[in-house]
Amino acid sequence: MEVKKVYEFWLEDSYFDEKTKEELRGIADDEREIEERFYRDLEFGTGGLRGIIGAGTNRMNVYTVRKATQGLANFIIKENAQEKGVAIAFDSRNMSPEFAEEAALCLAANGIKAYIFASLRPTPMLSFALRELGCTAGIVVTASHNPPEYNGYKVYWEDGAQITYPKDKEIISEVNAITDYAQVKTISRQEAQKAGLYDVIDSQIDDKYSESLKNLVIHPEIIKEEAKNLKIVYTPLHGTGNIPVRRILAELGFTNVYVVKEQELPDGNFPTVSYPNPEDKNAFSLALRLAEEVDADIVLATDPDADRLGVYAKDSVTGEYISFTGNMSGMLILEYILSQKKEMGILPENGAVVTTIVSGKMAREIAKDYHVNLIETLTGFKYIGEQIKFFEQNQDYEYLFGYEESYGCLVGTHARDKDAVAAVMTLCEVAAWCRYQGMTLCDKMKELSDTYGYYREGLSTVTLKGQDGAKAIQALMKKIRLDIPEKIGNKTVIQFRDYQENVLYDCVSKEKTQTGLPKSNVLYFELEDHAWCCVRPSGTEPKIKFYIGVKGCDEKDAEGQLSEMTEAVKKIAE
Helix, strand or coil, X not given: CCHHHHHHHHHHCCCCCHHHHHHHHCCCCCHHHHHHHHCXXXXXXXXXXXXXXXXXXXXXXXXXXXXXXXXXXHHHHXXXXXXXXXXXXXXXXXXXXXXXXXXXXXXXXXXXXXXXXXXXXXXXXXXXXXXXXXXXXEEEECCCCCCCCEEEEEEEECCCCECCCCHHHHHHHHHHCCCCHHHCCCCCHHHHHHCCCEEEECCHHHHHHHHHHHCCCCCHHHHHHHHHHCCEEEECCCCCCHHHHHHHHHHHCCCCEEECHHHCCCCCCCCCCCCCCCCXXXXXXXXXXXXHHHCCCEEEEECCCCCCEEEEEECCCCCCEEEECHHHHHHHHHHHHHXXXXXXXXXXXXXXXXXXXXXXXXXXXXXXHCCCEEEEECCCHHHHXXXXXXXXXXXXXXXXXXXXXXXXXXXXCCCCCCXXXXXXXXXXHHHHHHHHCCCCHHHHHHHHHHHHCEEEEEEEEEECCHHHHHHHHHHHHHXXXXXXXXXXXXXXXXEEEECCCCEEEECCCCCEECCCCCCCCCEEEEXXXXXXXXXXXXXXXXXXXXXXXXXXXXXXXXXXXXXXXXXXXXXXXX
């Protein structure tokens, strides 16, 4: 159907409410806006939906959410898995409660029981809850760290991880098969409750989640000794982290926790930040100001759905607050877990660390030093969660830690997605342990670099919005594939991997083998001197991303190499 006809259908059909029609009448004279909203259906990708909130087929609204949920319901019924129900959580974004409610009522209309949190919760708590409740699947309504105009919808399966192949493709097929909104079912909340198909998740899940986290603590005696001496500034960035983060820190005895008041309460407009992302240094402005006032040791920020953690720590030498990348905070936690478990004699011989191909490479050296296995997956924490399932099924490895460069990690197996609440708890334990040893987090990070090498990573992105942008991103990927560079900057390409074509090409021996990972639109360049570069379109934003990594002999050398590589990568994108 032509774009204009779809637009007119939404204006005229009785299925769509008056508020939606009023919004669409407001763009009647804007052909470009009509095109953007209706040129396609909002894509249900391998993780679910994500898009701008608004009326239209290419927008996040109650109708696109219902359609996605109907497709999920159809798949669950085909799997004969409807008896176990679906757990639902939502974050602080605009329309999150409404979208969660619509999903619950659509499931109920299909005879599938919905378990829904009464108020906002972090994403990892959904992963925990669905396993605790024995559900078939889970839904989280969130757009993570995206700008305020976005919202999203992620689907999880019974193991607690986001859906992966082949279930992701099968669910996508079911969603795409719905071409008529009349196929989408819904009922009222009253009807759903009367039928026993709508349950509000009670606070026992919150209690069990907190207990699960406390069981992960390695040195409670050191926390007891040092917690009162550690000053922590924390901001939930208007998201879901405020209550669970403060609860776990208080229960462990961290009493000097200062919360950024301006960012304490949930607010989907994120009024104090332009971009609620702990990867963005601007998101820390208020937190760092408070840190200066109270002389904090560490400064922490979680994103709106509390699955990512950003960190600053005070350098005792300069008195400045130093930013830690996701790779750096990941290495602090990783080395702490391995070193302390080894010291206590509880480091398993079949232990495994899981990370992604675009994450920092210091983990390889740390894992090798402690004689544990390191497994690399495609980008996306769902693949790390999937490995835990494989470990349990095959009984071959014991999960120790998982992390990715984009500020996400998972300590323990209580959840199967990155968990910033658990990360806050563990990083504060690491800080307490460092203090007990007469060190700061900055001192410990320098010690790791001196021991394993000065690794530095960067990310360069090209944003190309809208229909034309999507085409341009695909054209750029095709161009790189057709003209594989022999060098990037001054570094020779020694190995090239095309994950979409499942080809690993050794540039020295000229031998071609398979990548060993699922197919994905990703290009990877292994370079000389331990450097690397990876190119992939974002799965959640209109961007193409260039990941870069180098290893230097000292901090200055590493920073210089990273700067040169970043400039070289920009030329590839031209």
